[in-house]
Amino acid sequence: MSFKLAQRAHHMNPSVIREILKVTEQPGVISFAGGLPSPETFPVQAMQDACNRVLSQDGKSALQYAASEGHGPLRDWVAQELKQQGMNVGADQVLITTGSQQGLDLVAKVLMDPGSRVLVETPTYLGALQAFTPMEPVVEGVASDDEGICPDALRRQAPGARLAYVLPNFQNPTGRTMSEARRAAVAQVAMDTGLPLLEDNPYGDLWFDQAPPPSLASRHPDGTLYLGSFSKVLAPGLRLGYVVAPRSIYAKLLQAKQAADLHTPSFNQRVVIEVLKDGFLLRHVPTIRARYQAQCQAMLGALEKAFGHQGQGGDDSLLWNRPAGGMFLWTRLPSGLNATDLLPLAVAQGVAFVPGSAFYAENPDPRSMRLSFVTPSVPEIERGVLALAKAIALARTRSVAALA
């Protein structure tokens, strides 16, 4: 008995990261590889109190089927929250999703045909590539620099493209943030060319010293689909995110949502609004920011100590950036090395990372690596960076030996 696969299924592949995590999840290995928020930030007690209140006061409704749009009070909360961030959003534009990953799936279903051109940053979020793949678009990388996607390149590639997917705040994988000027320019390109934007903002609340500039959706609301998430500010195990959509496209996303899983768990939605309703995030999120900033500084400090510069050395040294928030920093190996080959050496030294190649739609940079600073503790970060430096030194020795 064999099943005849749909054409699209031939394009689907296991997540590279997932496969890497299997290799690197060994006892004693310090992991800079995962994209997991620190469980120390999860508000377990607040969740427990909220579960008890929801089930005691309204248990039967919380456990019943519910509207595909999402729970009304949670949609209201999202609209209010985004208004405070300068977006003119009605609750009727908010679609609650089973994590923001589902938002990517729904948008792909509604807007991508086989062969549709879809533009992404270089590099881009791997999960978005995976969500788009089943709809068989042709994904094109757009040149990007430290300030984000390049507007001139975007303008050149815009004609005929179905959308551009951008992650302006503390991007996964690079940790970089789109500057104010860049946002204005990208929104202008979208307005001029009619190119829809898909703006993904899972990390925007995780800033260190100052909030990032206003969203693309606030600048170009009619042409931007905006994805948000509760995974990084509350907990990912709840699988709660949302799409904010222009009214012209909302109904189709809702139909796709209903077909996909009827609705996001009503229980989870009610528990989360119960946690949120008295301004919980105003007290809670600053504690996450402080923790991640300290861990980021520990990683930057350890890198400076191990490599003797501030990340901007020459081509024969490890390079790294200095994120202003989020969970990741982005590094580039010295000339002659490659991250995929380095990984087993690093694991042998007791540290893991994700080679950057997986994050490119086209033309991967084999020297790039993503380092997460949020899951390990500060002492682990320091030990992990030392182990990484040892692995790099070892790889360079081997590389020199191979040339000799």
Next chain:
Amino acid sequence: MSFKLAQRAHHMNPSVIREILKVTEQPGVISFAGGLPSPETFPVQAMQDACNRVLSQDGKSALQYAASEGHGPLRDWVAQELKQQGMNVGADQVLITTGSQQGLDLVAKVLMDPGSRVLVETPTYLGALQAFTPMEPVVEGVASDDEGICPDALRRQAPGARLAYVLPNFQNPTGRTMSEARRAAVAQVAMDTGLPLLEDNPYGDLWFDQAPPPSLASRHPDGTLYLGSFSKVLAPGLRLGYVVAPRSIYAKLLQAKQAADLHTPSFNQRVVIEVLKDGFLLRHVPTIRARYQAQCQAMLGALEKAFGHQGQGGDDSLLWNRPAGGMFLWTRLPSGLNATDLLPLAVAQGVAFVPGSAFYAENPDPRSMRLSFVTPSVPEIERGVLALAKAIALARTRSVAALA
């Protein structure tokens, strides 16, 4: 600004039932329309105890990202449970989904190309039609009778079809159950022709006097994808279901799952296994069965009283079947009437139902209606049936008047 829709999005439509529910959800209207389990059956206290235990004992893990396959202990439980029902299933074949609706979405993504022929019962579950639609198959109805899908018709239509979707136990919408002989014959057709089966079993535990015959998956495990759900035996607001897949196709479904929403909420999975682990369903499900059986009998009794026969009258009377479990019964209006026209008259009399037409892939029977007996109380059922009888009498008077 306008978005260019994917071709598939033009085929998506709002759920007919959902639109009907909006019309019929008026105060004072008794609803036989919804497919909602009775909230009286939801184990609120057990859920609350389980939430407290999970969050106290293992809160951080319960709130973290988790494996796309699902929570190990829950997958083990499903495999064990199905083994007791005669299916030879390993936990490695169980994929936990965000409700069994998501199972339909994943199967459609992996097995249906645009134009693929997909076979369904006549009538069939509307949510499956909605889940399949975005993948643009051509859905064909297969002749079906009181024992389920007809094997001869299935054999004729099997060549070249991608799969046959069947709901053997207390089907939605008809409430009918596939007989032992019919199951054997359908499995034989699948084995002879290589036609994959997609077996959906949300209602199988809700039998009244005796358990239904063994599943199609137990007869033809290599060629059957099996969908199960916790929505009817625990609560739908948790959105927990599962696919059991032959090992040859499991990896592709897993990749589709990962792309769709990364994983089903880990918190919900841990809470549910905490509820289930000490044999809770053995005590709980019999209470649901007894309740639904009493409500079904009340509806049958009220119909007999109102229409003066046992459901098998002539073409000039209302006809109905006698389900052996589940949530629905299926009725056919007297000759000359049509359920869509009857609905506003019925709502005016204080009762609502779903016209059956929505449940047909092709050639709808405009006289058919689905009645749910699980949400209203016994006195409401009795009043609702009287109101339905009045509406039918009124419609017949009008129909006669129109002919005169």
